[in-house]
Amino acid sequence: MYLSSRSVPDAGLPSTDRGKIPPVVFALGTVSLLTDISAEMITAFLPIYLLYTLQLGYVQFGLLDGLYNGATALLRLIGGYVADKLQRPKLVAFVGYATSTVTKLIFPAAGASGLGIGGVLAADRAGKGLRTAPRDALITQATKPERLGRAFGVHRSMDTVGALIGPLVTFWILRDLGNESTPVFMVSFLFGLIGLIVLVTFVREPKKTAPVPGSAPVSLKACVRLLKDRQVRRMTLAAAALGLVTLSDAFVFVVLQKSTGVPFDYLPLMPMGTALVFLSAAVPMGWLADRFGRWQVFYAGHVLLLGVYVVLVTGGGGVVMLVAALLLHGCFYAATDGVLMAYAGPLVPPELRASGLAVVQTGQAVARLISSVLFGVMLTVLTMKSALWLVFGAFLLALAVAAMLLGRKVTS
Template sequence: MSGRLPSTVFALGTVSLLTDISAEMVTAFLPVYLIYTLQLSYVQFGLLDGLYTGATAVLRLIGGFVSDRTSRPKLVALFGYGLSAVTKLVFPMAGASSVAIGGVLAVDRAGKGIRTAPRDALISLATSPDQLGAAFGVHRAMDTVGALCGPLLTFLILAQLGSAAGPVFVVSFCFAAIGVVVLLTFVREHRAKAKPSKVSLRAGLGLLRDRKFRRAAIAATLLGLVTISDAFVFVVLQKVSDIPVGVLPLLPLGTAAMFLLAAAPVGRLADRVGRWRMFFIGHVLLLVTYVTLLVPHGGFVAVAVALTAHGLFYACTDGILMAYAGGFVPAELRATGLATIQTGQALARMTSSIVFGVMLAGMTMAVAVSALVVVLVVALVAVAFLVRSS
């Protein structure tokens, strides 16, 4: 492995750190706000959380395509980060209306969808191929520092000021705005051509004819269908383990802490042993997380096991999939290619959140989680055969 990682990786890591503080403050606050304050049902929560995840889907493709078409990934990413920042000020105006909350969440996630592929393209284009796992690992580790700080800030604000939404979202906006300034000032754009590239939608869709790309897209989508949202993991874990409700906003810290510790070393390991293999191992760890949700009255021991496995799952999958795809997607279609894989994954996870919310409303929590475990095992077997046949 050659040399130091480029400065672009660390600059974008700082942007993601600040933005994730903002985003995770909201993520930690939503279960408390929606389920315990607004008394929304599991079905309503599943729909909103699915929207929160899936609103990024189509816009990932648009953001990736525009980025490649104009050869201006930084500008496209800047627009996405700015859009998400503005929603933090609008959110308190939604009040108790689930429709208004859903609309604001959709706009916030639209910003994430627009910026994700251009950001990942900036990282992959600035990094040598043999360091992609390490680069994405370092970026995700810095991102996860924000994921650690966000829930902690939310917990402190709620402890000091009560459950009012205003203070949480104002502080969240401030961090998001600083992230936009850092992106504008310190991130350098890798531009291979002086003129906008002649990228077409047909060329982007043509990536699906490539066997390796198609395999990655299908596998990511299939496993996304059995990946419930973090919010549901934390809500179910809090209920089955019998820990206090007040601890719920802190549960993301456990996942984030393990992700932070493991992201960089797992990224470097993936560069050596295989990025695809590491991605598959991550979903085996997700299975461990779900099995732990079946342990009744497990207390803080069950919580520790579940959050450790959950954090390792993210370390093995989040940046690793993009590092894997970034190794073979052509540079001129890099953002479009990454966005295509991300879109399938996002749509699948949106579906899983909605379906799991309906399952929780219609059956016991143990039965719903048991069904999830069985389906994940089937998906893992199917993906293993897919990889072997390819």
């Protein structure tokens, strides 16, 4: 089966370059930076647009937020499979980036229709689903195994620069132009378009490689067989269990604003706070993951998220507690986002790398979709404090389940 000792190809890098972060990581990081400006402009605007402009209830908000975060699930698998089958990860990633970019022009046409907004959100996230696994496969293919944590840390840091700038752009537009949505969507589209130009110009499609002797051809059956491997299966289940109790960013920020009592005007800036911490911590967390174990760092990141929930449950504290929560939230992402992909990459065979990464990502995406919907329902039928205590208890249970599935013996 697929063992963690399986080597990752050097992707043709000369020996003098094998200790460095490959240029493709920086090129893809630039694409992600520009695309994340585009995406995070919308993320920062959605709570205001849905809850306050359109006056949607928590259940509707939960459904749309879950769709925004979970609609990537099936498309991640398709994107990974097609990239492996065609050996064209850049092409598949381009289609995904282009799909998300075009949706920014369609958003204003949806108006106040919940169905229309849901459809556009689904298309936007479908694009993200298509591109994520091929992009991460490009990074994994080009990087030495012992440097994967740092490579993903560099990529996610550049990605997070975009997440930092996006809310600022939205804040500036809303401050100067009011709550009119069209300028936000148009500027978001332009940033996405520039990202596409960078992808086409600076990222090369890898050369097709001959099949590894003794390996099975790329097929749907081969992709399904990935889950027969004990490590891959347990890793996917553990990541999904933790994803099921991970509140979406939108819910974290909305509840954080209410529980700490800070002014409503702080809401669009909260994603920037998380992004700023992520930017500072992603590369150090990647180094720690390479040095001490990627699963261990991923697990520790969720313990940090538990600290965010403590702030949400206790409430009060104003700006001080808000800053503490955003600090923990950013460190959680730094310890988990790229680290999980760095951990998963060497566990799957090279010919199924994009598919294997997509399997893990899909488990998380489905779990987080369910999480958003359930939390929206809980906020409707329970008090906010009661709903948060339920999530807190479920999170403790998920940490125990993940520890049992993988435990201390897992290193990589």
